[in-house]
Amino acid sequence: MHRTAKGESMSAITLTTPLERATLAELRAGDAVQISGVIYTARDAAHIRLIELLDSGGELPFDLSGQVIYYCGPAPTPPGQAIGSAGPTTSYRMDPFAPRLHALGLAATIGKGDRSPQVREACRQHGAIYLVAVGGAGALLAQSVTAVEIVAYPELGPEAIRRLTVEAFPAIVAYDTHGNSVFPTDT
Amino acid sequence: MRQIESQTITDAIYEMALSAGYSLPEPVFAALQDAVERETGPARVVLETIVENAQVAAETKLALCQDCGMVVIFAEIGRDCHLNGDLQQAVDQGVARAYRDGYLRKSVLADPLRRDSNTGDNTPAVVHVKLVEGDRISLHLAPKGGGSENMSAVDMLVPAMGRQGVIDRIVEQVVRGGGKPCPPLIVGVGLGGTMEKAALLSKWALMRTMGEASPDPDTAALERDILEAVNATGIGPMGLGGRTTALAVHVEKHPCHIASLPLAINLQCHSARHQHVVI
Numbered sequence: 001m002h003r004t005a006k007g008e009s010m011s012a013i014t015l016t017t018p019l020e021r022a023t024l025a026e027l028r029a030g031d032a033v034q035i036s037g038v039i040y041t042a043r044d045a046a047h048i049r050l051i052e053l054l055d056s057g058g059e060l061p062f063d064l065s066g067q068v069i070y071y072c073g074p075a076p077t078p079p080g081q082a083i084g085s086a087g088p089t090t091s092y093r094m095d096p097f098a099p100r101l102h103a104l105g106l107a108a109t110i111g112k113g114d115r116s117p118q119v120r121e122a123c124r125q126h127g128a129i130y131l132v133a134v135g136g137a138g139a140l141l142a143q144s145v146t147a148v149e150i151v152a153y154p155e156l157g158p159e160a161i162r163r164l165t166v167e168a169f170p171a172i173v174a175y176d177t178h179g180n181s182v183f184p185t186d187t
Numbered sequence: 188m189r190q191i192e193s194q195t196i197t198d199a200i201y202e203m204a205l206s207a208g209y210s211l212p213e214p215v216f217a218a219l220q221d222a223v224e225r226e227t228g229p230a231r232v233v234l235e236t237i238v239e240n241a242q243v244a245a246e247t248k249l250a251l252c253q254d255c256g257m258v259v260i261f262a263e264i265g266r267d268c269h270l271n272g273d274l275q276q277a278v279d280q281g282v283a284r285a286y287r288d289g290y291l292r293k294s295v296l297a298d299p300l301r302r303d304s305n306t307g308d309n310t311p312a313v314v315h316v317k318l319v320e321g322d323r324i325s326l327h328l329a330p331k332g333g334g335s336e337n338m339s340a341v342d343m344l345v346p347a348m349g350r351q352g353v354i355d356r357i358v359e360q361v362v363r364g365g366g367k368p369c370p371p372l373i374v375g376v377g378l379g380g381t382m383e384k385a386a387l388l389s390k391w392a393l394m395r396t397m398g399e400a401s402p403d404p405d406t407a408a409l410e411r412d413i414l415e416a417v418n419a420t421g422i423g424p425m426g427l428g429g430r431t432t433a434l435a436v437h438v439e440k441h442p443c444h445i446a447s448l449p450l451a452i453n454l455q456c457h458s459a460r461h462q463h464v465v466i
Contacts, residue, residue: 030229045302075253075292084290085250090334090367112334113367113426134236135334135369135425136458138253139244157305158253158292170236172229172427182229184421184428185365 012170018066019107021127027173029180033131034168039068039110040151043089045159047097049152054100061152061161064105071111073158074148075138083145083164087138088112091130095119102126110171114183123175130175132182144169189265189322193272195466196324200281200312203328203462204258208250208291211241214397215373215434215459222371222424222431230429234371237424237457248289252458255291256330258282258312261394265321275314283308294333315387324466327394335372335456338364341386344448350409353378353450358416360452361433366426369456372433373397374417377451380441389451392437397459401438410436424457 015023017037027033040062042050050060071091075084091111098109099122107128112135123130133141147165154160174182211219216238223234244251260278264270270277286293286309295311297304319325340360344352357376364370377388400407413436423429434457443449 032232048302073253073292073294075250075255076290078248078290081247081249084292085244085253085255087253089254090337092367112369114365132366132425132427134233134240135366136252136456137236137240139247139249139251140236140240142247142249143243155303158294159302182428183365183426184423185362185426 017068019068020066021107024107024127024129025177027129027176028178029173029176029182031173033171033173035068035171036167036169037165039070039164039166039169041070041072041074041162041164043071043073043159044093045156046153046161047094051097051100062163064101066105066107068108068110069101069106070164071109074162075158077148081142083142083148085138086142086145088133088135091115098122102128114181114185115175120175120179120181120186123177124179127177129173129177131171132174133171141169189268191268191270191324191466193270193277196270196274196277196326197281199326199464199466200260200278200328201285203326203464204282204285204330205289207328207330207460207462208255208285208289209244209248211251212397212459212461215457216241218398218434219371219457222434226424226429226431229427230423230431233424233427234431250289250291251460252332253292254294254332254334255286255309256332256460257295258309259329259331259390260312260314261317261327261391262314263317263319263325265323266318267322268324270324274316275311278312278314279310282310282312326464326466328462329393330460332456332458335368335454338368339389339453341382341449341451343382344450346446346448348448353448354413354416356450357413357452358420361417361422361454362420364454365422368454369458370422370426370433371424371431371457373455373459374413374433374436375453375455376413376436376438377453378438378440378449379443380449381443381447382449384441385449385451388439388441389453392439393453393455394461394463395437398435403440406438406440410438413438
């Protein structure tokens with residue numbers, strides 16, 4: 001259960017990584033979920049590198065199968081904290097890359113805002129989901145992160161790929177595996 | 188003539204940039220709390236999360252948002268004061284110190300086309316200078332996040348489109364942005380002038396204390412009508428649907444050419460971390 005500021009609660013479905021396709025198929029756009037396990041951060045610069053790597057036949061720095069990519073470039077970690085502020089960035093900038101990664105086994109992405117019809121279709125086609133976290137809630141979302149490790153591209157600073165260990169990370173299903181969208185602007 | 192040391196500017200910028208990183212201005216926080224009461228379902232959960240985030244940020248000294256923005260400064264400089272030193276340098280020193288000490292994210296590239304050219308200290312700030320009466324310096328600071336700035340626009344409308352055309356174009360922009368610019372928004376509008384004047388006015392409009400109406404009754408009425416139209420879109424908090432798409436609309440007008448109707452729309456996310464000080 002996700003406890004909110006007013007003490008109200010919204011029932012949330014627990015997801016554990018790596019994600020099972022059968023579990024994802026049961027989710028519907030609008031469902032509240034809480035993710036526990038491991039998620040990987042990657043945003044603009046890291047995606048460019050990943051795609052260049054694929055184009056040149058290289059091996060990705062982590063196995064995509066059943067995994068979650070979080071579009072996030074965290075703030076620096078202050079002393080005594082697991083991570084700095086760590087909310088989602090806008091997803092549409094990664095739209096050109098997402099279908100290809102889903103085809104390689106990526107099970108979910110987390111970001112904010114609506115996306116291209118191609119990403120929604122890729123989710124349907126590959127049994128994957130797109131989740132949204134609350135943008136501008138980076139301090140609160142950081143409380144769900146228990147450990148951080150840089151996996152690739154440390155020279156990219158906030159844009160490096162990080163492996164986050166998360167506990168009950170709250171998100172909402174935006175695109176489900178059936179082609180539904182939570183956004184009223186999507187038809 | 189009143190003398191002002193550049194160190195005074197640096198210290199003021201440092202304090203404002205740090206506060207902006209962790210704390211929302213009171214009117215913004217209050218407006219978000221009020222908005223919670225108007226919403227149900229996911230919209231309510233989103234707003235409650237935003238309110239809770241502000242409390243957590245203040246307690247933990249973690250930045251409100253990991254996008255700690257590019258710093259925009261409006262400096263209104265009294266013509267009867269003399270600044271000893273370079274304004275841009277004084278501002279940048281304050282920004283660099285605050286972003287280092289505050290563990291705020293450095294998001295500025297020296298070359299827009301080079302992903303590996305992060306300046307490492309979130310400088311330079313974008314500094315706008317205006318000469319005014321008196322011997323004081325008024326400094327407005329706004330860390331501007333990429334998400335909402337990306338959904339902003341300048342459009343040169345045809346004069347015949349008129350008042351309704353302006354409202355429609357702003358609504359179109361907000362709908363196009365959907366959840367991407369992190370609604371609930373504050374919509375800054377620059378109307379009139381020339382292309383660059385309109386753009387500057389739309390940013391200046393965001394420096395006004397949130398929710399304060401324009402002193403000009405006609406403009407204030409336009410602000411109310413735009414706000415109503417924007418909230419009628421149903422985009423809602425983070426684009427998930429709801430009544431609260433914008434918390435406020437601020438319009439700044441300027442005289443313009445008979446052939447023109449320049450319109451700039453600068454969207455501000457709900458993390459409206461603005462600070463102001465008078466030296």
